[in-house]
Amino acid sequence: MKRAPLGRYAALGLIVALCGCGGPAGDADAAGEAGPERMRLTAGDHVFGVVAPEGWSHRDHGDAQLFQRGRHVLAFEDLGVELDRLERPLPLDARIPAALAELDDAAHRDEASRVDRRIEGQRFVVVDTWDRLTHLSRRRFAFTLHEGSLLVLYTKYHLDRETYDAQLATFDGLLESLRFDSAGEFRQVGRGSTVQ
Numbered sequence: 001m002k003r004a005p006l007g008r009y010a011a012l013g014l015i016v017a018l019c020g021c022g023g024p025a026g027d028a029d030a031a032g033e034a035g036p037e038r039m040r041l042t043a044g045d046h047v048f049g050v051v052a053p054e055g056w057s058h059r060d061h062g063d064a065q066l067f068q069r070g071r072h073v074l075a076f077e078d079l080g081v082e083l084d085r086l087e088r089p090l091p092l093d094a095r096i097p098a099a100l101a102e103l104d105d106a107a108h109r110d111e112a113s114r115v116d117r118r119i120e121g122q123r124f125v126v127v128d129t130w131d132r133l134t135h136l137s138r139r140r141f142a143f144t145l146h147e148g149s150l151l152v153l154y155t156k157y158h159l160d161r162e163t164y165d166a167q168l169a170t171f172d173g174l175l176e177s178l179r180f181d182s183a184g185e186f187r188q189v190g191r192g193s194t195v196q
Contacts, residue, residue, distance in 0.1 A: 038177065041065050044078030046146055051177035053170045066156070067174065072167050073156035074174060081148045089148035096125060096143050099150060104129050104139060112138065120179060122146070131158075138164040142175050153178070 038049030056069040064077040112128040137158035
């Protein structure tokens with residue numbers, strides 16, 4: 001199993017583990033040790049597994065999966081396929097500006113940061129946005145292409161600095177746990193939950 005490089009995100013993963021944001025044991029890692037159990041979910045036609053954050057409720061909206069705790073909402077959504085003139089899917093970087101304009105108030109917001117990440121070989125572009133004038137009301141988006149479709153995990157609402165920082169560990173834990181089920185490796189073990 002390929003592991004993400006250590007650094008800022010490794011520290012956030014440690015925070016997630018210490019805060020108990022993972023689920024019960026169920027998956028095995030490369031060393032054969034038990035890891036968190038993954039829920040089997042779909043977004044559009046894409047089947048994937050994630051470790052649900054502890055204490056967060058889950059709602060299935062077909063093309064979108066929502067995780068909520070109080071006023072905090074994380075969404076994982078299928079934004080579909082967009083083709084170029086030669087009927088090929090547009091590359092990830094070409095799709096992000098239009099997706100941000102659709103999901104965020106692009107007329108009043110700017111990118112605060114953009115980072116490329118690889119998780120189990122899958123490329124994600126993680127974009128933080130904020131209000132253009134105040135640099136407050138932050139949001140985070142993690143974009144990836146899967147089978148030609150643009151998929152995004154994002155914070156649903158604008159958050160103040162304290163709320164946003166508290167939600168980052170949960171967001172990053174959910175992103176790190178995401179695995180696509182192209183080979184049918186997840187199996188149903190109960191209502192919405194699966195093991196690998």
